[in-house]
Structures are given as C-alpha cells and as structure tokens.
Amino acid sequence: MKSFKIFAINPGSTSTKIALFLNEEIILSENIVHSTEELAPYPEINDQLNYRKEIIIKVLEEAGQSLKDVDAFVGRGGGFKTVKSGVLEVNDLMLKDAYDGFAGQHPCNLAVQLANEFVSEFGGVAYTVNPPVVDELQDLARATGLKNVYRKSSIHALNQKEVGIRYAESKGKNYEELNLVIAHLGGGISVTAHSNGRMIDSSDNINGDGPMSPNRAGSIPALSILRLAFSGTYTEKELEKLLTREAGWTNHVGIADGIELGERIKNGDLQSKFIHDVLGYQVAKNIGSYATVLKGNVEAIILTGGLSYDDSLVEMIKEMTGYIAPVVVMPGEFEMEALAAGALRVFRGEEEAQEYTGEPVWQGFNFEEEN
Incomplete structure (x- = not known):
C-alpha cells in the first residue's frame, strides 16, 4: 500500500494542535499552547496567522521534522458558508470566506489559511474535513421568533x-x-x-x-x-x-x-x-x-x-x-486522526473531495404546495 504523508492543523482559542502522519501512523503530535499574553498583540484572529505559522515551523524544527514531501495539509476549517459533510479541497473562495469570517470569527478559520500557506511553500494539496459549518439541520431547528433570522449550523x-x-x-x-x-x-x-x-x-x-x-x-x-x-x-x-x-x-x-x-x-x-x-x-x-x-x-x-x-x-x-x-x-478529541483519515480516503479512492462553491446547503424555506 502506498504511503502518504499528511499534516493536520487544528487551531483553537488558546492552542494550535498539529500532527504529522504517515498513513494512519502518527509521526509527531504537539499541542502548542498560547497564553493570553502571547495572543494579546493580535487584536483580530486573522492577525494571528503569521504568529501561528512561525511557531508551528519552530516546533517542527525543534522536533527534527520537516514539511517537505507532505502530500496533504488538512485544516479543521471553519468560518465559511455551510457545506455537506465530507472532505473539501481548499480553494480561493473558501480562503476568502474563512478570512472574512462569513460564519463568525473563530481561530479555526485560520486552519485552511495555514494549510494554504504551507502548500504554497512546500507543495501538496490542502483539504478540510467535516468543518464546523457542516449543515445537516432539520428545518424545524432553523426557525426563530423572527421570520428573517435563522439558527445556523456551527458544530464541532x-x-x-x-x-x-x-x-x-x-x-x-x-x-x-x-x-x-x-x-x-x-x-x-x-x-x-x-x-x-x-x-x-x-x-x-x-x-x-x-x-x-x-x-x-x-x-x-x-x-x-x-x-x-x-x-x-x-x-x-x-x-x-x-x-x-x-x-x-x-x-x-x-x-x-x-x-x-x-x-x-x-x-x-x-x-x-x-x-x-x-x-x-x-x-x-x-x-x-x-x-x-x-x-x-x-x-x-x-x-x-x-x-x-x-x-x-x-x-x-x-x-x-x-x-x-x-x-x-x-x-x-479525535480530530487530528479524523483529519488525516479524510485525506487518506481521498488518496485511496474511497471518497471524492468536494469543491467548495460558496452555495450554502440550506437556501430558505419552501412552503409551496407539492404537485
């Protein structure tokens, strides 16, 4: 069986989890903790991008690891428009929506941006797997007491x-x-x-x-x-x-x-x-x-x-x-393993990566009578 090298990235509010895989085997796993003082100079979440990128590379270097020859960089993802569950390939529209925080500003929005930064520097392909904006809500769950305000799908x-x-x-x-x-x-x-x-x-x-x-x-x-x-x-x-x-x-x-x-x-x-x-x-x-x-x-x-x-x-x-x-x-959590497993499914032909189109899963209620 062919071996694939996969780097998983999972930014959180006070940490950045990273893991380097060879197929299902974890080569390196680190939870990089960010103190309040370290994050204080970055008033907006997007301001943290270069800080988190640099500290990731520093931690890898200290561990004697490199991102050369990585086949896929997989970020937890988030901040963009709703999608179906599964694996999605990172594209320019996804990066824009993540940066803009279409679904709200959260450190996980940095994941696909970081994956793209690493692809630009080291090659490979960037994916996200089951991001927080996966939308499987039933219609009854969406409505609120205001007709033009809806509950959104934003889930781990x-x-x-x-x-x-x-x-x-x-x-x-x-x-x-x-x-x-x-x-x-x-x-x-x-x-x-x-x-x-x-x-x-x-x-x-x-x-x-x-x-x-x-x-x-x-x-x-x-x-x-x-x-x-x-x-x-x-x-x-x-x-x-x-x-x-x-x-x-x-x-x-x-x-x-x-x-x-x-x-x-x-x-x-x-x-x-x-x-x-x-x-x-x-x-x-x-x-x-x-x-x-x-x-x-x-x-x-x-x-x-x-x-x-x-x-x-x-x-x-x-x-x-x-x-x-x-x-x-x-x-x-088992998020790092799940990120790597998603990329492996695509590489092994078990699942096809979806294209991010920016079209939300749900586009409003339809009360027209069925014929």
Whole structure:
C-alpha cells in the first residue's frame, strides 16, 4: 500500500494542535499552547496567522521534522458558508470566506489559511474535513421568533462525527443507525442531536447559543444584548470580541483554563466553584433539550472534548442527565486522526473531495404546495 504523508492543523482559542502522519501512523503530535499574553498583540484572529505559522515551523524544527514531501495539509476549517459533510479541497473562495469570517470569527478559520500557506511553500494539496459549518439541520431547528433570522449550523462536526462512529463501532453497530446526544466540551461547546448519522439540531458554538464556555457567552436574553449594543460602551467589534472570546469563565473569574480553575476550587475559591457549576448546569440542560428533539429515543449521551477530563463536571452532568440514557465519556478529541483519515480516503479512492462553491446547503424555506 502506498504511503502518504499528511499534516493536520487544528487551531483553537488558546492552542494550535498539529500532527504529522504517515498513513494512519502518527509521526509527531504537539499541542502548542498560547497564553493570553502571547495572543494579546493580535487584536483580530486573522492577525494571528503569521504568529501561528512561525511557531508551528519552530516546533517542527525543534522536533527534527520537516514539511517537505507532505502530500496533504488538512485544516479543521471553519468560518465559511455551510457545506455537506465530507472532505473539501481548499480553494480561493473558501480562503476568502474563512478570512472574512462569513460564519463568525473563530481561530479555526485560520486552519485552511495555514494549510494554504504551507502548500504554497512546500507543495501538496490542502483539504478540510467535516468543518464546523457542516449543515445537516432539520428545518424545524432553523426557525426563530423572527421570520428573517435563522439558527445556523456551527458544530464541532469533526470530533462529534468521529466519536459517534467510534462509539457505534464499540457496540458493533453503525453510526448511521443510532440516535445520540453528543456534547463537545472545550473552549467552545456544542451539544447536538444525532439522528441516524445526521446532526439534525445543535447549539451554535460561535453565534451565542447554548451553554457558556470557558471564553464564550452562550445564550443570553436578547434584550440584554440589545441594551449592551446601544449602551455606547462597545463598538460592534468590541462587543463581538466580548461575547466570543472574553465571556464565560474568562469574564467571571479571569481565566479560561480548566486546570487552573480546578486548582482555585481546591483552594476554596467559591466564585470559581459556582461559575464552574454554572457551565455544567447549562450543558446538562441543553442535553435534556436535544434529547427531546430525538423524542427520548437516545442510545447514549456522549461527553467529549478537553473539559470531559474534569471528573466533577462530568459527575454533575451525569447526575442531571443519566436518567435519559447511559452517559459515555470519550475525553479529549479525535480530530487530528479524523483529519488525516479524510485525506487518506481521498488518496485511496474511497471518497471524492468536494469543491467548495460558496452555495450554502440550506437556501430558505419552501412552503409551496407539492404537485
């Protein structure tokens, strides 16, 4: 079997995960952590591109690795218009939409930009796999109380799909035949109803929906946001930054790191304990909501992402939701493996890479009567 060298890139709010693969084998895997102080000089997410590129190359050089002869650079992707699930080849239109933050500004928007930068320098091809803008929502999930305002699909699709597949395999079943509620708990949080292989409803982890996260606001009553917006205290960009990068734990107690928050709790910090539990409460409440979407027919509730290593948080969620279905913990994420696997499927002819056209998956409701 021919060998393919694949480099996976996954930028997050406070880290950049990288992994170099030879087929399925991991040659190198690093989680590059970015402190608040290191990111402070870059007021906009796009300003971080060269910083993250340079630190990636530095880490690789220190590990004695090179990006020469890489066949594919695969970024987690995000920020562009909605797409069907699968593998997509990076093109100029995708790069523009990611840069502009069509689906909201998030560090994952840098992934396809970084992949393109590396292709320009080292050759190969750039892909993204199951980006957060994969759209499989059912129409009932899209509508809001305003006729021209719709809920959007912004999900940790890459990891959610992967853990769903892995859970199904562990039970000798197919992901496409199960109903699951999966909660990705990390810098961003998405809670999703998976019905027979489709993510039919989910909290939007970027645009202010669902639970708070370590640095995002989650759902806030609309009139409260309206009053903030017209208070004269914030510009539009400042308010967006507050809600998407400086809210949640960061806004309440000044940190986004779960380990540090845990240390404060051990040392008797009651405010940190309270705001930690608020996040768990909101996650559990959302899990209950998405169980109703599946009409209570739930095979399992799966907790994944970095915060699912937090035993006290997990126990709180189990206590509140365990009556619905078994709660399965698959801590961390399998995103890097999923990125590499997508490129391998294309190289091996098992899947065809899609072209990004900029045409969203959903283009409005159609209430015309069927003939």
